[in-house]
Amino acid sequence: xxxxxxxxxxxxxxxxxxxxxxxxxxxxxxxxxxxxxxxxxxxxxxxxxxxxxxxxxxxxxxxxxxxxxxxxxxxxxxxxxxxxxxxxxxxxxxxxxxxxxxxxxxxxxxxxxxxxxxxxxxxxxxxxxxxxxxxxxxxxxxxxxxxxxxxxxxxxxxxxxxxxxxxxxxxxxxxxxxxxxxxxxxxxxxxxxxxxxxxxxxxxxxxxxxxxxxxxxxxxxxxxxxxxxxxxxxxxxxxxxxxxxxxxxxxxxxxxxxxxxxxxxxxxxxxxxxxxxxxxxxxxxxxxxxxxxxxxxxxxxxxxxxxxxxxxxxxxxxxxxxxxxxxxxxxxxxxxxxxxxxxx
Amino acid sequence: xxxxxxxxxxxxxxxxxxxxxxxxxxxxxxxxxxxxxxxxxxxxxxxxxxxxxxxxxxxxxxxxxxxxxxxxxxxxxxxxxxxxxxxxxxxxxxxxxxxxxxxxxxxxxxxxxxxxxxxxxxxxxxxxxxxxxxxxxxxxxxxxxxxxxxxxxxxxxxxxxxxxxxxxxxxxxxxxxxxxxxxxxxxxxxxxxxxxxxxxxxxxxxxxxxxxxxxxxxxxxxxxxxxxxxxxxxxxxxxxxxxxxxxxxxxxxxxxxxxxxxxxxxxxxxxxxxxxxxxxxxxxxxxxxxxxxxxxxxxxxxxxxxxxxxxxxxxxxxxxxxxxxxxxxxxxxxxxxxxxxxxx
DNA sequence: GTTAGCACTCTATTTTGTCGAGTGCTAACC
DNA sequence: GGTTAGCACTCGACAAAATAGAGTGCTAAC
Numbered sequence: 001x002x003x004x005x006x007x008x009x010x011x012x013x014x015x016x017x018x019x020x021x022x023x024x025x026x027x028x029x030x031x032x033x034x035x036x037x038x039x040x041x042x043x044x045x046x047x048x049x050x051x052x053x054x055x056x057x058x059x060x061x062x063x064x065x066x067x068x069x070x071x072x073x074x075x076x077x078x079x080x081x082x083x084x085x086x087x088x089x090x091x092x093x094x095x096x097x098x099x100x101x102x103x104x105x106x107x108x109x110x111x112x113x114x115x116x117x118x119x120x121x122x123x124x125x126x127x128x129x130x131x132x133x134x135x136x137x138x139x140x141x142x143x144x145x146x147x148x149x150x151x152x153x154x155x156x157x158x159x160x161x162x163x164x165x166x167x168x169x170x171x172x173x174x175x176x177x178x179x180x181x182x183x184x185x186x187x188x189x190x191x192x193x194x195x196x197x198x199x200x201x202x203x204x205x206x207x208x209x210x211x212x213x214x215x216x217x218x219x220x221x222x223x224x225x226x227x228x229x230x231x232x233x234x235x236x237x238x239x240x241x242x243x244x245x246x247x248x249x250x251x252x253x254x255x256x257x258x259x260x261x262x263x264x265x266x267x268x269x270x271x272x273x274x275x276x277x278x279x280x281x282x283x284x285x286x287x288x289x290x291x292x293x294x295x296x297x298x299x300x301x302x303x304x305x306x307x308x309x310x311x312x313x314x315x316x317x318x319x320x321x322x323x324x325x326x327x328x329x330x331x332x333x334x335x336x337x338x339x340x341x342x343x344x
Numbered sequence: 345x346x347x348x349x350x351x352x353x354x355x356x357x358x359x360x361x362x363x364x365x366x367x368x369x370x371x372x373x374x375x376x377x378x379x380x381x382x383x384x385x386x387x388x389x390x391x392x393x394x395x396x397x398x399x400x401x402x403x404x405x406x407x408x409x410x411x412x413x414x415x416x417x418x419x420x421x422x423x424x425x426x427x428x429x430x431x432x433x434x435x436x437x438x439x440x441x442x443x444x445x446x447x448x449x450x451x452x453x454x455x456x457x458x459x460x461x462x463x464x465x466x467x468x469x470x471x472x473x474x475x476x477x478x479x480x481x482x483x484x485x486x487x488x489x490x491x492x493x494x495x496x497x498x499x500x501x502x503x504x505x506x507x508x509x510x511x512x513x514x515x516x517x518x519x520x521x522x523x524x525x526x527x528x529x530x531x532x533x534x535x536x537x538x539x540x541x542x543x544x545x546x547x548x549x550x551x552x553x554x555x556x557x558x559x560x561x562x563x564x565x566x567x568x569x570x571x572x573x574x575x576x577x578x579x580x581x582x583x584x585x586x587x588x589x590x591x592x593x594x595x596x597x598x599x600x601x602x603x604x605x606x607x608x609x610x611x612x613x614x615x616x617x618x619x620x621x622x623x624x625x626x627x628x629x630x631x632x633x634x635x636x637x638x639x640x641x642x643x644x645x646x647x648x649x650x651x652x653x654x655x656x657x658x659x660x661x662x663x664x665x666x667x668x669x670x671x672x673x674x675x676x677x678x679x680x681x682x683x684x685x686x687x688x
Numbered sequence: 689g690t691t692a693g694c695a696c697t698c699t700a701t702t703t704t705g706t707c708g709a710g711t712g713c714t715a716a717c718c
Numbered sequence: 719g720g721t722t723a724g725c726a727c728t729c730g731a732c733a734a735a736a737t738a739g740a741g742t743g744c745t746a747a748c
Contacts, residue, residue: 026710039722044711062710062728103506105449109573141483143497151495151505153487161495161505162447229453237599240592248590255581255599370741383691388742406698406741 003053010036010046011055012079015067019316022243024064069281069315072293076278076319083320085328089118093325097332104128104158104337108232111309111333116235118325121313122258123234126268127226128306128337130154131192138182138216140175142166148175150219154191156301156337162219167212178209182216191224226307231261231268244291244314257288258312271296272308276326281315293317297326299333306337347397354380354390355399356423359411363660366587368408413625413659416637420622420663427664429672433462437669441676448472448502448681452576455653455677460579462669465657466602469576470612472650472681474498474568475536482526482560484519486510492519494563498535500645500681506563511556522553526560535568570651575605575612588635588658601632602656615640616652620670625659637661641670643677650681 003011013033014025027043030036036043047065050056055074056065067075085093096114097107108125115123133154141149143163151161166175185201186194195217236258245251257263263286271277280293289312296310309329311322347355357377358369371387374380380387391409394400399418400409411419429437440458441451452469459467477498485493487507495505510519529545530538539561580602589595601607607630615621624637633656640654653673655666 024710028710040710041712041722041724042720045721048712058711060729061712062708062730064710106573137485137487139483139485141481141485141495141497143481143503144501147501149495149497149503151485151493153485153493157488157491159487159493159505159507161503163503229450235603237596237603240596240599246592248584248592248595251592251595252581252584255584259579259581368741372741384741385691385693385743386689389690392743402742404698405743406696406739408741 007046007050008079010043011050011067011071012075014047014050014056014065015071015075015079018067019318022314022316024059024066026064029064067316069283072280072315072319073283076280080320082324083318085118085324089325090328092118093328093332097336105230105232107333107336108230109234111329112232112234115309115311115325115329116238119311119313119318119322120235120238120241121311121317121322122236122238123232123309123311124258124264124268125232125234125309126265126272126307127230127232128156128158128301129226129269129272130156130158130160130224131190132304133158133191133224134188135183135186135191135194136188138179138186140166140179140216142172142175150216152191152220152223155188156304156306158337160220160223162223164215164219167209170212191220194220227265229261231265233258233261233264239313242314244316253288254292257286263288267294268296268308268310271310272298272305274298276323278319278323291315293319295319295322295326297330299330299337301334301337309333351390351394352423354387355394355411355415356419358391358394358400358409359415359419359423362411363662366658366660368403368410370408373408411660413627416624416659416663417627420624424664426668427662429462429668433669434672436462437672437676441680449574449576451677451680452574453578455673456576456578459653459655459669459673460582463655463657463662463666464579464582464585465655465661465666466580466582467576467578467653467655468602468608468612469578469653470609470616470651471570471574471576472500472502472645473570473613473616474500474502474504475534476648477502477535477568478532479527479530479535479538480532482523482530484510484523484560486516486519494560496535496564496567499532500648500650502681504564504567506567508559508563511553514556535564538564571609573605575609577602577605577608583657586658588660597632598636601630607632611638612640612652612654615654616642616649618642620667622663622667635659637663639663639666639670641674643674643681645678645681653677 010030013030013036017025017029027040027047031038031040031043047056051058051065055068055071057068058065093114096110104127108127112123112125133156135152136155137153139151141151143149146165147163148166149161150164151159153159186197189197198213198217236255239245239254240251245254276297278293278295282290284290284292284294291314292312293315294310294312296308298305298308300306311326354374357374357380361369361373371384371391375382375384375387391400395402395409399412399415401412402409437458440454448471452471456467456469477500479496480499481497483495485495487493490509491507492510493505494508495503497503530541533541542557542561580599583589583598584595589598620641622637622639626634628634628636628638635658636656637659638654638656640652642649642652644650655670
């Protein structure tokens with residue numbers, strides 16, 4: 001038995017209906033649908049076949065059918081049409097991303113918010129991974145007694161800073177001197193190799209400052225790897241609107257998992273190897289997300305992939321819409337990060 | 345009719361029991377309690393009196409009684425004992441706050457996390473308000489073409505930074521010169537008055553840089569006022585463990601309100617005028633929090649109040665425990681911010 | 689002032705009954 | 719052979735009825 005055109009049509013109709021209604025679809029409701037001139041009995045036969053093929057499931061004997069993960073996979077791979085964004089949706093996104101933003105973290109927050117507002121699902125956004133960036137500039141700025149701020153700027157134009165201790169008696173001229181020296185030495189060095197490189201090259205006049213330099217490297221290392229704390233989350237409670245999560249315990253499990261961030265972080269990190277990815281239901285490794293789908297996209301600065309972001313929703317997700325939004329966002333985000341950070 | 349010692353004792357017992365069980369307390373369960381050698385009938389009479397006085401409520405005719413907001417108010421004002429923290433709890437807090445933290449925002453996140461972990465309620469933490477701080481240092485650091493990072497350091501030792509545009513042809517020496525000049529001019533000026541002060545004093549050689557200076561002031565103004573986005577939230581989903589929120593709709597309302605941040609921000613801002621505050625149920629202005637209690641504390645740096653943080657839970661809250669935790673945290677936080685930011 | 693006893697109230701839970709949506713199968717139809 | 723009408727059957731959802739149990743208020747006795 002094969003999937004002929006009619007079976008495909010019926011399957012698509014069932015999926016589309018189910019995405020909207022969230023309740024099992026019966027044969028009659030399909031046969032009444034525009035474009036089907038078949039009786040419910042015929043649909044029933046086809047549905048029985050589709051069930052045997054593993055595309056449909058029956059919650060119980062006398063209910064309608066619901067699509068299986070396998071069906072959604074087929075759907076996103078072959079049947080789905082991308083939904084283009086409405087004027088309003090674009091406006092919402094623009095309004096969110098257009099605000100004056102002068103910090104990477106703020107951009108991430110806004111992105112997450114815009115995503116969850118437009119899609120009504122849960123949005124997750126990961127800060128840029130700076131490891132593959134190259135150093136452009138290091139500046140040490142004196143703070144109060146015994147402390148300084150290390151500011152690092154990367155080739156992609158990101159800046160990060162951290163407070164460090166400085167040795168007794170080191171004045172601002174000395175700090176300036178060291179800043180220049182470090183900038184010169186390590187300019188264009190990959191951020192994640194500054195430590196190694198420093199160990200190798202640390203002869204000469206920097207020798208006596210070994211401990212101090214180490215603390216700078218440590219601070220840098222801590223900053224280049226975005227941690228799970230740096231995952232922005234927005235609209236987690238949107239999940240509560242879906243009948244799938246009307247059970248408090250399910251909701252609790254889901255919310256606790258996303259609030260914990262670390263799962264999400266792992267997930268986004270893995271996803272950052274691909275331009276786009278869609279994982280459906282059981283394709284998710286995490287037990288918690290077995291009845292969710294996760295769609296992610298990766299943003300870039302220049303040619304370098306910097307991080308990913310995405311949407312978590314029920315498997316019954318509006319894939320077409322979500323993918324369009326992510327594509328749009330991917331472009332906006334890459335643009336903002338490449339050029340316009342701090343523009344009006 | 346007055347509240348004699350016996351009535352007080354019974355009321356306290358009811359509150360204590362109710363805080364643990366979350367279900368209406370009957371007369372018999374009180375009379376069986378250690379320390380009461382009264383029959384349930386007597387307790388019943390007393391409970392009827394307490395109800396008449398407004399301290400108890402009856403969900404329906406034949407249920408036990410539950411404490412009213414008025415009862416909780418009396419409880420926290422007069423009857424409650426502070427619970428001292430257990431070894432384990434202190435360990436949890438130390439573990440969270442002890443990690444190397446070199447950024448204000450990281451400290452706030454950790455604080456929120458520690459609070460929610462230890463109390464099992466929802467923790468809210470607001471970043472320091474820098475408005476009352478005085479400027480100690482301004483540094484402009486050149487970034488890529490046409491952009492610089494403004495780093496400001498305040499008297500309390502906080503640093504903030506923002507990316508700004510710089511005029512064509514302004515080189516790093518010029519930036520350094522302006523940094524010194526600004527630092528000198530506005531050192532010890534209140535952060536929220538730098539703008540005004542600059543308008544007044546901006547004669548002389550800074551005149552031709554008017555637009556540029558304005559953009560610096562704007563950046564500073566944006567940074568000194570913590571926004572609602574800067575409220576850290578942790579353990580929001582803890583609320584779902586409480587039977588009070590087993591109704592999905594209630595949970596949804598609550599979570600949406602706290603996820604929105606802005607209510608929380610207003611609330612913490614108001615609370616920062618007091619050392620501690622407890623608002624119970626209907627004392628909260630916000631409809632959403634009518635059956636929550638909110639306990640807040642204000643942290644300081646030196647003598648200056650900087651911001652507040654707190655706990656949101658059901659009115660049936662373990663007040664004694666929560667207050668102790670907040671007191672402990674208040675001290676830790678003030679210490680960390682005063683001295684040890686970036687210490688191991 | 690305290691307490692035992694009892695009738696009463698009200699909720700929560702279980703049980704039972706009913707309805708309707710949907711199915712699978714069969715037989716007839718084109 | 720594919721399609722369809724018809725029908726008996728299944729099963730969950732929902733409502734009504736029955737039951738159990740906790741707790742109260744009141745009264746009368748201690």
